[in-house]
Amino acid sequence: MxxxxxxxxxxxxxxxxxxxxxxxxxxxxxxxxxxxxxxxxEEDLKxxxxxxxxxxxxxxxxxEYGKETVDEIVEKGYDGKFSAADRVDLKYAGGYGFLExxxxxxxxxxxxxxxxxPRLLTAANKLTGNPDKVMILTATSGxxxxxxxxxxxxxxxxxxxxxxxxxGVSDIQKLQMQTQSGxxxxxxxxxxxxxxxxxxxxxxxxxxSVDGVTLGxxxxxxxxxxxxxVAYYYYAYARMLRDGKLSYGEELNFVVPTGNxxxxxxxxxxxxxGLPVGRLLCASNKNRILTDFLETGVYDxxxxxxxxxxxxxxxxxxxxxxxxxxxALGMDDEKLKGMMKELSEKGFYKAEDSVMGYIKADFDCxxxxxxxxxxxxxxxxxxxxxxxxxxxxxxxxCAEQFKGYGKTVILSTASPYKFAxxxxxxxxxxxxxxxxxxxxxxxxxxxxxxxxxxxELKKKTVLHKDVIKPEDINxxxxxxxxxxx
Numbered sequence: 001m002x003x004x005x006x007x008x009x010x011x012x013x014x015x016x017x018x019x020x021x022x023x024x025x026x027x028x029x030x031x032x033x034x035x036x037x038x039x040x041x042e043e044d045l046k047x048x049x050x051x052x053x054x055x056x057x058x059x060x061x062x063x064e065y066g067k068e069t070v071d072e073i074v075e076k077g078y079d080g081k082f083s084a085a086d087r088v089d090l091k092y093a094g095g096y097g098f099l100e101x102x103x104x105x106x107x108x109x110x111x112x113x114x115x116x117x118p119r120l121l122t123a124a125n126k127l128t129g130n131p132d133k134v135m136i137l138t139a140t141s142g143x144x145x146x147x148x149x150x151x152x153x154x155x156x157x158x159x160x161x162x163x164x165x166x167x168g169v170s171d172i173q174k175l176q177m178q179t180q181s182g183x184x185x186x187x188x189x190x191x192x193x194x195x196x197x198x199x200x201x202x203x204x205x206x207x208x209s210v211d212g213v214t215l216g217x218x219x220x221x222x223x224x225x226x227x228x229x230v231a232y233y234y235y236a237y238a239r240m241l242r243d244g245k246l247s248y249g250e251e252l253n254f255v256v257p258t259g260n261x262x263x264x265x266x267x268x269x270x271x272x273x274g275l276p277v278g279r280l281l282c283a284s285n286k287n288r289i290l291t292d293f294l295e296t297g298v299y300d301x302x303x304x305x306x307x308x309x310x311x312x313x314x315x316x317x318x319x320x321x322x323x324x325x326x327x328a329l330g331m332d333d334e335k336l337k338g339m340m341k342e343l344s345e346k347g348f349y350k351a352e353d354s355v356m357g358y359i360k361a362d363f364d365c366x367x368x369x370x371x372x373x374x375x376x377x378x379x380x381x382x383x384x385x386x387x388x389x390x391x392x393x394x395x396x397x398c399a400e401q402f403k404g405y406g407k408t409v410i411l412s413t414a415s416p417y418k419f420a421x422x423x424x425x426x427x428x429x430x431x432x433x434x435x436x437x438x439x440x441x442x443x444x445x446x447x448x449x450x451x452x453x454x455x456e457l458k459k460k461t462v463l464h465k466d467v468i469k470p471e472d473i474n475x476x477x478x479x480x481x482x483x484x485x
Contacts, residue, residue, distance in 0.1 A: 001063050003030040003223060006326040007340070009333045015062040016124040019117075019224035020134070022217030023205045027340075028333075030223045031323050036060050038234065038273040042248040045238035050087040051078060053238065054116075054231035060273070061227045062120070069123050077116040081105050083451075088112070088232055090239040090409070093386035094379075096255075096399060097245070097409040099236045102389075106176060107415035107451045108312075109263065110147035113220075113228040117148075118155045120224045121216060125157075132214040135481045136160040137204055139197035139219060141259060142169040142312040143414060145187070146176035148218035153182030159484040160218070161186040161477060163197040166467050169311050171435040172418050172454060179460035186480050187464035190473075193305055194259075195317045200473035207474050210481040220262030221319050229266035234275055236409045246407060251278035253408040257395040258282045258290055259313035261320035263411065268324065268362060277362075279405060283398035284367040285313045290321070294365035297356045300348035309370045309390040309422040312414070317343075325351070328358040368397035374426035376400070381427060387448050389416040389423065417442065417450050 003018040005011040007028030013021065018030040038060055040053075048056070055074040059067050078087055084103035091098045104111025121134060136158065138148045145162040152160040162177060166189030169177075177187045190197045198219070205215055220226050233254065240246035254277065256264040264282055271277035284291045286306045293299040301316045308314055322340065328351075329335050342349040351359075368376075373393035380386045380396065388396065392412040399410055416423045420438040421431045429445065432438050436458045443450050468476055 001036065002033045004033050005029070005333070006031060006322050007333055007337045009331055014064045015223070016064045016128050019062070019120050019124045019222065020128065020130060020214060020216060022215070022222040023202065027202070027206065029221055029319070029323050031326060032061065035269060035272040038270075038275065040234065040274070042241070045234065045248075046241055048238065050231070050235050051075060053234050054228060057231045057234065058227060061230070062224070065120075065123060065127070069127075073116055073119040073123060077119050081111070081115055088235060090236060090243070091386065093384040094396065096396070097236065097240060098386070098388070098392070098412045099232060099409050100412045101232060102413065102415045105150050105453060106143065106146045107418055107454060108143035108147060109411070109413040110143045112232060113225045114144070114147040114151040114218060116228050117218055117222070117224050118151050118158065121158070122155065130214065132212055133157045133159070133484050134214050134216045135477070135484050136216050136218050137201050137477060138162045138217065139194065139201040140164045140169075140177075141194040141315055142173040144219060146173065146180070149177060149180040149182070149185055149187065152218065153180060153185055155184065159184040159186070159480060161188070161480045163188050163190050163201060163473065165190055165193045165197060168193050168307055168314060170419055172420070172457065173311070175457045175460070175462070178462045178464045179457060181463065184484065185464075187466070188476060189467035191467060191469050194315050195301070195305075196470040198317060198319065200470045204474050204477045208477045208481065210478060210485065212485050213481040215477075215481070219319070220260055226262055226266055226320070229263060230270045230273070233267050233270035233277065237275055240407070240409070249276055250407070251276045253278040253281065253405045255281040255283055255395045255399040255408060255410045257310065257313055257391040257411065257413055258284060259315040259318065261290065261318040261324070263413070265320045265323060271362065280363050281398060281402060281405075282363055282365045283395040284365070285310045285373070285394050286367070286369045287314055287316060288367035289316050290318055291365040291367040293321075294359065294363060297351045297353070298348060299343065299351070301343065302347040309373065309419065310394050312391055313394065324359060325355065328355040364402065366398035366401045368394045370422075372397040374422075377423060377426035378428065381446070387416050387423070387446050388412060389414045390419045393426070415451055415454070416448065417454050
């Protein structure tokens with residue numbers, strides 16, 4: 001099985017090389033040349049643990065690793081890091097299933113993939129004989145940064161540099177990153193938004209070269225980050241079967257709070273691999289660029305940027321959409337490259353009707369602003385005593401716009417305590433100025449237990465205070481890579 005670049009389908013690599021490179025040399029994203037069937041039957045889904053499902057999916061999508069290696073990566077990558085008995089949990093409220101993906105070390109869904117990525121990368125280097133050290137570059141809108149830092153801190157022969165919008169993450173998200181220890185760790189704020197950070201990191205892949213150091217990525221542009229996320233769609237379906245909420249073969253819909261399009265793309269891959277997925281609802285916040293694209297066929301980043309209560313979704317350039325477009329174009333890399341050039345140079349592109357028809361066969365879209373999300377938080381708490389964070393609330397508010405869907409799971413992507421001030425406001429409470437006091441008040445009010453690692457942040461020392469302009473990212477990366485040598 002080969003992976004090929006979206007911008008040059010003749011640029012083919014193994015799954016091992018795709019994980020090491022992260023971004024293709026031509027600026028494209030790696031995708032499987034064909035999407036293989038998962039080969040899981042009803043008995044498998046009813047009997048397999050989360051780890052067993054994850055290992056199976058990775059063995060199918062990343063076959064060059066070998067079963068023994070993948071099984072070890074999953075076992076050691078997840079062991080002892082999650083508070084949920086089976087890594088994730090599925091709760092029922094408001095007529096929906098809520099797939100809680102935030103029971104890992106950083107209280108966000110990114111842990112599901114990033115607990116595995118360092119081991120995938122280390123194994124790929126060993127299996128290919130790559131002699132270079134690896135510098136992981138990551139742009140984050142809030143959650144990826146901490147999850148990547150946690151995963152890669154002090155990994156031998158590896159460094160990690162994370163860029164985040166200095167004024168575009170929650171106080172807790174910022175503290176999670178700024179207090180990260182590790183001799184191979186750098187964290188830097190950007191004077192701008194997430195798109196500035198993400199664009200700067202992509203330019204660094206093209207513009208920075210240091211002998212003996214390979215640049216890699218922990219963002220979902222890396223196929224090693226995207227493929228583990230497919231597993232939790234299978235797990236959600238399996239849990240619905242076990243809980244008697246679903247009959248095998250019956251379609252299950254998913255609602256996904258979406259910014260960079262990676263999380264929902266994993267659901268699409270699951271469907272293409274044979275999981276009975278019905279509709280995939282792409283839920284946007286006030287920065288509704290994906291909703292507008294799915295409604296009109298025009299992707300236009302020339303618009304106002306809003307800082308919202310769901311900061312991990314405050315994105316105007318959704319990188320993973322490129323992967324879906326590539327398949328929708330029938331793997332026409334020249335057309336895709338032209339569209340990406342238009343986006344870069346003109347700020348927009350228009351997709352052909354056939355492309356939109358391909359996409360709309362699987363995807364719906366909706367958006368909800370902070371007020372709609374807040375109403376959802378309050379409603380679910382008052383009616384079902386279910387507490388959700390601001391991103392999940394956007395997804396819930398969007399799901400309510402599609403009442404005829406049938407059986408539906410909403411992806412719950414972060415702990416409410418990462419956004420305690422906004423959750424308290426939604427519940428009609430006064431909000432303390434200190435984020436830790438806000439967390440304590442939310443716990444006292446609801447009885448929902450704070451994640452211990454978030455509570456511990458109060459005692460930690462801020463170690464990373466750098467803030468730079470986006471145009472200085474290349475030099476910052478070059479310095480970090482030279483230090484790694």
